[in-house]
Amino acid sequence: VGDRADFDTEVTSVCPFCGVGCQVSLKVKDGKVKYVEGINGPANEGRLCVKGRFGFDYIHHPHRLTKPLIRRDDAPAKGLNVDPANWQEFFREATWDEALDRAANGWKALTEKHGGGTVAGFGSAKCSNEEAYLFQKLIRQGFGHNNVDHCTRLCHASSVAALLENVGSGAVTASFNEVEHADVVILIGCNPVENHPVAATYFKQFTKRGGKLIVMDPRGVGLSRFATSMLKFRPGADVSMLNAIMHTIVEEELYDRQYIEAYTENWEAQKAHLANFPPEKMEAFCGIPAATLRQVARDFATAKSGMIFWGMGVSQHIHGTDNSRCLISLALMCGHVGRPGTGLHPLRGQNNVQGASDAGLVPMFLPDYQTVTDDSIRRHFTTLWGSDDFSSEKGLTVTEILDAVHAGQIKGMYILGENPAMSDPDLNHAREALAKLDTLVVQDIFLTETANYADVILPAAAFYEKNGTVTNTNRQVQMGRAAVAPPGEAREDWAITMALANRLGLGWTYSHPREVFAEMKSGMKSLDNITWDRLEHEGAVTYPSLSPQDPGQVIVFGSGFPRDGGRAKFTPASIIAPAELPDADYPMILTTGRQLEHWHTGSMTRRSVVLDAVEPEANCSLHPATLRRLGVEPGGHVRLTTRRGTISLMARADRAVSEDMVFVPFAFVEAAANVLTNPALDPYGKIPEFKFAAVRVERE
Ligand code: SF4
Numbered sequence: 001v002g003d004r005a006d007f008d009t010e011v012t013s014v015c016p017f018c019g020v021g022c023q024v025s026l027k028v029k030d031g032k033v034k035y036v037e038g039i040n041g042p043a044n045e046g047r048l049c050v051k052g053r054f055g056f057d058y059i060h061h062p063h064r065l066t067k068p069l070i071r072r073d074d075a076p077a078k079g080l081n082v083d084p085a086n087w088q089e090f091f092r093e094a095t096w097d098e099a100l101d102r103a104a105n106g107w108k109a110l111t112e113k114h115g116g117g118t119v120a121g122f123g124s125a126k127c128s129n130e131e132a133y134l135f136q137k138l139i140r141q142g143f144g145h146n147n148v149d150h151c152t153r154l155c156h157a158s159s160v161a162a163l164l165e166n167v168g169s170g171a172v173t174a175s176f177n178e179v180e181h182a183d184v185v186i187l188i189g190c191n192p193v194e195n196h197p198v199a200a201t202y203f204k205q206f207t208k209r210g211g212k213l214i215v216m217d218p219r220g221v222g223l224s225r226f227a228t229s230m231l232k233f234r235p236g237a238d239v240s241m242l243n244a245i246m247h248t249i250v251e252e253e254l255y256d257r258q259y260i261e262a263y264t265e266n267w268e269a270q271k272a273h274l275a276n277f278p279p280e281k282m283e284a285f286c287g288i289p290a291a292t293l294r295q296v297a298r299d300f301a302t303a304k305s306g307m308i309f310w311g312m313g314v315s316q317h318i319h320g321t322d323n324s325r326c327l328i329s330l331a332l333m334c335g336h337v338g339r340p341g342t343g344l345h346p347l348r349g350q351n352n353v354q355g356a357s358d359a360g361l362v363p364m365f366l367p368d369y370q371t372v373t374d375d376s377i378r379r380h381f382t383t384l385w386g387s388d389d390f391s392s393e394k395g396l397t398v399t400e401i402l403d404a405v406h407a408g409q410i411k412g413m414y415i416l417g418e419n420p421a422m423s424d425p426d427l428n429h430a431r432e433a434l435a436k437l438d439t440l441v442v443q444d445i446f447l448t449e450t451a452n453y454a455d456v457i458l459p460a461a462a463f464y465e466k467n468g469t470v471t472n473t474n475r476q477v478q479m480g481r482a483a484v485a486p487p488g489e490a491r492e493d494w495a496i497t498m499a500l501a502n503r504l505g506l507g508w509t510y511s512h513p514r515e516v517f518a519e520m521k522s523g524m525k526s527l528d529n530i531t532w533d534r535l536e537h538e539g540a541v542t543y544p545s546l547s548p549q550d551p552g553q554v555i556v557f558g559s560g561f562p563r564d565g566g567r568a569k570f571t572p573a574s575i576i577a578p579a580e581l582p583d584a585d586y587p588m589i590l591t592t593g594r595q596l597e598h599w600h601t602g603s604m605t606r607r608s609v610v611l612d613a614v615e616p617e618a619n620c621s622l623h624p625a626t627l628r629r630l631g632v633e634p635g636g637h638v639r640l641t642t643r644r645g646t647i648s649l650m651a652r653a654d655r656a657v658s659e660d661m662v663f664v665p666f667a668f669v670e671a672a673a674n675v676l677t678n679p680a681l682d683p684y685g686k687i688p689e690f691k692f693a694a695v696r697v698e699r700e
Contacts, residue, residue: 001035011483012039012539014470015052016126016463017599019348020044020176020198021472022052023539026464026483032060033464033483042476042540043177049197050597054610056464059484061607063446065459066488068099078435078453079421087447091457096489096499103414103456104503106439110412111143117391119439120147120401120410123361124417124493125350128468128480130516131493132356133367134508135416138497141387142504146363146372146395147410151418151600152353153362153398155312158320158685159346160357165321165684166328166571167337167344168563170369171354174307174343174555175474175542179206181341184303186214188327189238189313189691193222194596196311196347196473212303214296216241217313218591219663220656229296235589235661236578236692237286239319241293242326243573244282247274248297249333255301259335263560263567270329270570285575301334305341312593315346316691321684322573329570337568338558348473350600351463355471358526363395368524384522387506397686399424399679405433412439414500416493417460421449422601425679425688426644427672443496446603449669460493461486468494468513469535476542476552477527479535578692579680586642586694588626588660592673593691595665602667618647618668621654622697623661630699637700640664642693645675648700662697 007027015022023041027034033056038048063084069091071078082090094102110118123135132150139148152160160170167173176199179185185206192200200223207213207226215227218235233241249255250271260267279290286293300306308331314323328344336342348354360367370377373392382389396404402424404410413434424430434440434453442454445462465486471477486492494516498508510516514532521527529545530552542552560566582589597615599605606612620638622630632638634653639646640662649664649671657663666673678693 013481014478017051019473044198047198055608058604058607059462064487067093069457070094071455082452084447103441107412116143117145119143119412121414122418123150125353125356126417129355129359130468130513132359132361133520134497136360138501140390145391149398150361152357155349156315157687158315158682159324161685162321162324166569168561172345182305182307184212184306186308188216188310190311191221231288234287238323240282240285243277244279244293245297247277248294249301255333256335265567266570273572306336307343309345311347318579318682318689319576320682325571325573352470402433414441416443419448419450419601425677427674459490466492476540478540580694582694586696588695590693590695591691592664592666598667618649618671621652621663623659624653639698639700641696642676647671
């Protein structure tokens, strides 16, 4: 960095990585971000993790896309790995007009021949709220259907399904900073030290002031050292463990009778169901002694205030919605919702996955989770947009869209800032689908693995090169600001989407994201009292905000829930086994996730000098005893095989994983974890079972 006082300008924005949404000050020198500091945002109070502090330099990487590209007529087959330094064999540079015409004309030819439903879209949780809103509007207004989705389908779709069903809202009921007022906190299926590092600092402070931390996870995650109780349960056994805890609360009459009577429904059915799950019977299923289950039940139920946080260890299962239903029931029966130090909080992954979902970038909901099946709701939006009606059928989800490509039902796609050639389960299947598309338009900042399959590539601005709002895991809407100009001819995503919309004849006339935000407010009550000007001046406002002066409600549902009748609901959950169990051929359990230094498919963080230097090589974690059994030294290489494929990578010794398990981060293209993963879906959230597959591990 050199002299830290030597910069030209200073711009306030939001970290582009995780859902914590840390506010940052970007110090700019000679048109480049020189360094980043944390500032006093509501979620981070000056703190940053290694990604936020050092992971900004990808925006100045020489691999950035700077001109539109069109696939050459004589290009080799789609899907071959395109070397970013030697892309000319596959693509040729084009003018913006030529590339936009090629994209729109390709889609129009498909819709004229096969109908509007033949073109689908994947938007991005890395874009702003305004960009997510415009993307879903383009698909619905331009193609007349709802086949539009984004990576929420791969992270918390099952949590949102359970929350909408039982609480009436898909967002958190309290910010993570509320742990300050909690007595007991349950963390389950999440690893904040690696995935939400600044949130993890609040959990550590909570334990330092004497709070009881209960960590539940099949891996011994980083915060287990701070835990009062660590429940390292068998992978996939969440429901048996949680039902046993709730059974104890019922049996010992520790539940909050008054709260249940005043604010909930279906309690009797839940109580009767829980009678089948005594801890003494469940300990064999979940691997946690009955005495521990009973003690945890007492600790949580008798606390004055308790919170539950969860991550993708809960959601990424074929029973992910059931897992979340159990957590919601546990909080409700103890009355731990709607008061200081209480709440339900699925820790959201991407920096704007909450906002992109709120903005309607999902196939079943328009903005604010208003169902596409309701005629009056669709009419509201078609009037707002000045457009014809569109389909009343819920659209296809991420993995269903790629299945529909295989089936010949979808032939064209618009993919903005998503990388399904790395992020989808069973990658060989996903990549074969991308190769089959007649017109694939990819809009991104790098030649991603998905761009290898593109017909047209549109160069986009990175997060620190554009203006727009984002919504973090706490429901805080924050202002992201451009600090530097995009390289070459790259443009802001909203402007590219608008240019495509207008080539489809939609007649959009926005001149700035603030105009898009104003339009969004017409269809989203959640944004009442939040204006662009407020966000410019205040930096962040939490929704709901009850007046133009209200900074927003950090805790919600203290006096009822946004469901018919105002009551939250208990939905009983039964034990469902993972879709693929270990057997003689595939005797171990594969689980996947992120690691501290790398973000998702690695396109940004692997191009960051510091982050790539710290974690440069594809790796997996195995228990030392497993390594000894395989005859592999720590740092040696292993081969992992599932029914879907094989990868080879370096093995680390890690006592956090049990002896029958292997953990693989999914950021490394040279050993892509998702070649191995199981595409089986949760029936409600349609989320794949990334957290459990049967695998064979061999010495390489
Ligand atoms: Fe960025 Fe998340 Fe780290 Fe904060 S905790 S600096 S938002 S990656």
